Amino acid sequence: MENIIKDAISKHKQSLEAFEADSPVIQDIASLFISALNKGAKIMLIGNGGSAADAQHLAAEFVVRFKRNRQPIAAIALTTDTSVITAAANDFNFEGIFERQVHALAKPNDVLVAISTSGSSENIVRAVKKAKELGLLTVGLLGRDGGTLKDMVDISLVVPSSDTGRIQEMHILAGHIICEIVETTMKDKVGKSIKKPDKLQDLDTLKEIVAEEKKKGKSIVFTNGCFDLLHPGHIKILREAKEKGDVLIVGLNSDLSVKKIKGQMRPVLDQNSRQQILQAIEFVDYIILFEEDTPYNLIKELRPDFLVKGEDWEEAEVIGREFVRKVYRIKLDADHSTSRLIEKITQ
Numbered sequence: 283m284e285n286i287i288k289d290a291i292s293k294h295k296q297s298l299e300a301f302e303a304d305s306p307v308i309q310d311i312a313s314l315f316i317s318a319l320n321k322g323a324k325i326m327l328i329g330n331g332g333s334a335a336d337a338q339h340l341a342a343e344f345v346v347r348f349k350r351n352r353q354p355i356a357a358i359a360l361t362t363d364t365s366v367i368t369a370a371a372n373d374f375n376f377e378g379i380f381e382r383q384v385h386a387l388a389k390p391n392d393v394l395v396a397i398s399t400s401g402s403s404e405n406i407v408r409a410v411k412k413a414k415e416l417g418l419l420t421v422g423l424l425g426r427d428g429g430t431l432k433d434m435v436d437i438s439l440v441v442p443s444s445d446t447g448r449i450q451e452m453h454i455l456a457g458h459i460i461c462e463i464v465e466t467t468m469k470d471k472v473g474k475s476i477k478k479p480d481k482l483q484d485l486d487t488l489k490e491i492v493a494e495e496k497k498k499g500k501s502i503v504f505t506n507g508c509f510d511l512l513h514p515g516h517i518k519i520l521r522e523a524k525e526k527g528d529v530l531i532v533g534l535n536s537d538l539s540v541k542k543i544k545g546q547m548r549p550v551l552d553q554n555s556r557q558q559i560l561q562a563i564e565f566v567d568y569i570i571l572f573e574e575d576t577p578y579n580l581i582k583e584l585r586p587d588f589l590v591k592g593e594d595w596e597e598a599e600v601i602g603r604e605f606v607r608k609v610y611r612i613k614l615d616a617d618h619s620t621s622r623l624i625e626k627i628t629q
Contacts, residue, residue, distance in 0.1 A: 306546070307439050308456055311421050312463035313537045314393060314437060317553065317571050318419070319468065321391040321484035324356035328380045328409055329397035332450045334361035336397050336423075340457040348461040355464065360384070360409075380409035388416050390485060395421045399449040401429020401440070410434050419573055423456060425449035437538075467554070481561045482569045485583060488531065491568065492584055495529050504586035504606070506533030506577045508540045509556050510549040515614060517563070522612050523590040524565035531568045531586065532560055533577040542575055576601045 315325055325344060327337035337359040344357035360383045361367075370379045384394060394413040398406045401424040410431060413420050422428070422435035425443060432438045441452040483491065492502055505523045509516055509532075524530040534557055540549040549556065553571060560566050572580050581589065581602030591600050593611040603609050 307437060308459055309463070310538055310541070311437055311439065311456075312460045312467070313553065314419060314421065314573070315460065315464050316467055317536045317538070317573060318391050318393045319355060319464070320482065320571065322486065323389065323391035323393065323484075324358060325393050325395060326384065326387065327357065327359045327361075327395040327397065328406060329361060330403055330405065332446070333397040333399060333423075333453070334359075336450060336453055336457065337361050337395070339454065340395075340461065343458070343461045344464070348458070348465050350465060352465065352468075355468070358387075360387075377404045377408055380405050381412045384409050384412045384416070384418075388413065388418055390417065391419075393419050393421060395423065396431055396435060397423045397453060398429065398431060399425035399446045399453075401426060401431045407431060407434070417579070423453045425453075481566065482557055482571070485570065485580070488568060488570055489583060492529075492531075492586070500529055501527035501588065502584070502586040503527035503530045503588045503590060504533065504577075504581060504584065504602075505530070505590040506535070506572075506580075508535045508544070508549060509560060510540065510551055512556075512559050519590070519592065519612055519614075520563060521565055523610075524567075526588045526590060526610050529567045530565060531570065531584065532566050533580050534560065534569055534571050536571050536573045539573050539575060578602050581605050 318325065325341075327341050328334075329337040338361055341357040341359040344355040346354070360380050363383075366383060367379045370382050374382070388394070394410065396406045396410050401422065407430050410420050410422075411434070414434070420435040420437075422431045422438040422440075424431055424438055424440045425446070426440075426449075427442070428438055428440040432440060439456055441449045443449050443452075495502060503523050503526045505519065507516070507519075520530070520532070534553065535543065537549060537553045551559075557569050557571070560569050570580060578601050582605050585605055587607045588610060589600060589602060589606045589608075590610045590612060592614045594614060595611060597603065597609050597611060600609050600611075
């Protein structure tokens with residue numbers, strides 16, 4: 283028995299060392315969850331065996347509470363509906379038990395969390411494929427070398443161990459850390475609801491707003507950017523964008539999106555800080571976060587009248603130009619840039 287205990291402790295130490303190196307990934311997963319939840323979306327979790335129990339465990343932490351009393355957070359484990367699972371397995375096949383639920387229940391901006399100690403369970407792989415077909419963002423809590431899922435999901439946290447029990451224990455540790463970050467970040471005050479600022483809207487709500495404003499004869503202007511370390515150049519673009527129409531919508535790259543475009547050292551300010559600053563600018567009417575590299579899908583869905591970009595973009599290269607009446611290219615302020623500010627600060 284003593285050898286078993288020593289072996290478990292030794293493997294935990296190895297896993298924790300790898301875990302510490304992966305701490306930015308844990309923060310990225312939490313940021314992804316927060317962004318989705320702020321858009322009115324939900325977190326769906328799947329897994330087999332012990333990982334199914336982990337999916338249910340983490341969903342309960344979100345829906346009920348982790349450490350503090352607050353409003354419920356939208357999460358669901360697709361492992362718990364025995365009627366659906368057994369019917370799908372009996373009438374079709376076991377490999378499709380999660381894929382079918384994702385197809386039936388997924389909504390825009392939802393996140394699918396795939397928990398798999400091997401990273402290659404076929405029913406998990408098929409569910410992730412379906413999620414990606416539907417445009418969902420995907421997260422993998424994986425083991426060993428990450429398996430098939432490592433390169434399929436948008437963000438993967440891999441516990442580099444071949445011991446299933448140790449992998450599952452690390453998955454729950456990661457899940458609890460993520461729960462705490464989400465719960466702490468999203469709470470206003472204990473007992474009060476999680477309230478989105480008026481200017482920050484999800485896509486469905488913003489589409490309704492756009493439709494209503496257009497009925498009133500108002501024109502919609504769209505621009506986008508990271509708006510990291512806001513400077514006079516940003517203000518110039520936003521002011522001139524607002525002058526092109528009646529309602530200005532700003533597409534704001536999420537933290538994950540900024541990292542993909544500008545590297546792991548960016549953004550300097552997280553998405554919550556950046557959107558708070560944008561809200562204080564009087565000529566910004568609405569803000570919407572997006573996870574993708576470009577705002578193509580946002581522009582396609584919102585169909586603004588006018589699209590505003592910096593003049594460093596050739597009109598033929600402007601993303602989403604086919605969905606608007608006109609593209610405006612604004613002269614940039616050569617004296618100001620975020621990159622230049624960062625260089626000056628770090629010199």
